[in-house]
Amino acid sequence: MLARIPSADVVVFATPTYFFGPTAQLKTLLDRMYSLIKFNSDAGGYVHRLEHIALALIATAGGGVQPGLQLVEETFKTIAGFSGAGFDSLLVPNASMYSDDLKQDRDLREKAIAFGRKIATA
């Protein structure tokens, strides 16, 4: 999985907000992605292997955008900025914990389709 990331055009991360952050499972992947950025002591800077990639985030939360979702978004936005990657997000506040409720949310479905189209053509 990690090795395939640099050859992707877009990497889409999806996570619920758990205690003001992404899930521990996703954080494990993020931590390992740090290995895709190397410090080049000769050139005196970082060599990024994510520069040509767009990172996209889909995040849900039981509460509003503040503070949980915003913190989750800020983490991914900062990683993208540091890595020279593009970034876009779809934030879903006040999300029901029952997946069938989300499936029946027509507005959200439209937003998700529009977001998918946007990141596929960016």
Ligand SMILES: Cc1cc2nc3c(=O)[nH]c(=O)nc-3n(C[C@H](O)[C@H](O)[C@H](O)COP(=O)(O)O)c2cc1C
């Ligand atoms: C362990 C845990 C921690 C959570 N922490 C937050 C939180 O910090 N902020 C928030 O708005 N919602 C929080 N929620 C609600 C989830 O973000 C919300 O139910 C989510 O969108 C759906 O997650 P699910 O895929 O696990 O059902 C938490 C839920 C769980 C189970």
